[in-house]
Amino acid sequence: MTDTVILWFRQDLRLNDLPALQAASRDGQQVLPIYILDEDAPGEWSMGGASRWWLHHSLTALGADIRSLGGKLIFRRGNALSILREVCEANNAQTVYCSRRYEPWASQEEETLHGALGSDGIKFKRFPGSLLHEPGSVLTQGGGPFKVFTPFWRACRRVESAPPVAKSQSSWSDYAQSDALSQWQLLPENPDWAGSWLDHWTPGESGAQERLHAFLDDAVSRYADERDLPAVDATSRMSAHLHHGEISPRQIWAMCEQKKLELPHSDTAVNKFQAEIGWREFSYHLLHFFPEIPDSPFKKNFRGFPWQADDKRLGAWQQGQTGYPIVDAGMRELWATGIMHNRVRMVVASFLCKHLLQHWRHGEDWFWDTLVDADLASNGCSWQWVAGSGADAAPYFRIFNPVTQGEKFDKQGMYVRRWVPEIAGLPNKYLHKPWEAPDGVLDEAGITLGEDYPQPIVDHREARQAALDAYEQIRLSAATSS
Structure with a gap:
């Protein structure tokens, strides 16, 4: 010793x-x-x-x-x-x-x-x-890596993960010389764009425990039904705590299993939440076997995708000025809080890649800088999933309509009105498509499109067709080369 x-x-x-x-x-x-x-x-x-x-x-x-x-x-x-x-x-x-x-x-x-x-x-x-399972410990019957989530997670569920270990009784030494944490200048200055973030977050192990307990005591019962509603507090908001290791997935798993024992009717909701832990596992599994995922497309034919670099369009997306309220609300929530609701993440990512035809790496880089839960595995795999180039990716023809997404998941407009207050006066009928509002409605709401709020940066139908044409181009290219 x-x-x-x-x-x-x-x-x-x-x-x-x-x-x-x-x-x-x-x-x-x-x-x-x-x-x-x-x-x-x-x-x-x-x-x-x-x-x-x-x-x-x-x-x-x-x-x-x-x-x-x-x-x-x-x-x-x-x-x-x-x-x-x-x-x-x-x-x-x-x-x-x-x-x-x-x-x-x-x-x-x-x-x-x-x-x-x-x-x-x-x-x-x-x-x-x-992680619940070390990379390489869950493999296909052929001994290779899984490339599709559902069979991967099914295999994981058949393997019992190790339980959390007890807290150690330690004798501490502090002999070594130390910097002052403040010397590292990790906090922003001039401007302090994170000045209000402590109103939203409590970083640290205690904050992680408190957040998980609050979620399992209340919101988890509504998780399966309400997790896609950005105006409702029905998600765990545990991702940043997990990323920084303030709580382990084994602790979360054990508490979820205990919740299912206490409230058997909660099984469906808790299982749905546990599957999100599974997506994190799957992302690390992919990163382990395919370390190029953060940098280059998993599906090689996407290397020839005709992205259309456009700094103006990219800037409008980053600043929440696209003219599509649900997209702009998500981008502004991200800037104001360091987080974005998961359903809205899919919408804004699809919009960047498929409406604006901007490379998914631009979105990955922006999220890397602005998300408090920026995680190399999850960030890269999720952006590739949306773009269609990743493992088990969304099909290329799935192009989210930002209007119908807003109307479906923010029906009463509470989320958009919070983050895009300049159009809060519009009735629900036009809130997610203000360009269709009659002049009288716009006047009554005190809105001049193009001044108070931008006109749509692209037309949805035209952008959708352009995206389909681009995806067809690489499909034909792949067919020709094979």
């Missing part, structure tokens, strides 16, 4: 159900907890602004939790290998514990660390904890 061991926090910012912490506490007399901000290792996938905001508050919460137990979370910025070597040497530590990550760059980093630290006589031990 060594005197001090290193616990390297990564995307696992919690103390409960943390196998790496359990092992470190068992093997060492003292555990030195450290978080390293290495902004070079991820390359182009370095954290976006919204993720940095969340990270600051999550680390603040984790530091406070460790401090309440008599320890101190060490903050260091720079190359992970150099810092781990330095900290191990300064504290005579011979083992580093951490949780696995699954992004391609992170997996490569772990292999490098394992070899480099091993050459120094330092053990590098990795543990699961971010």
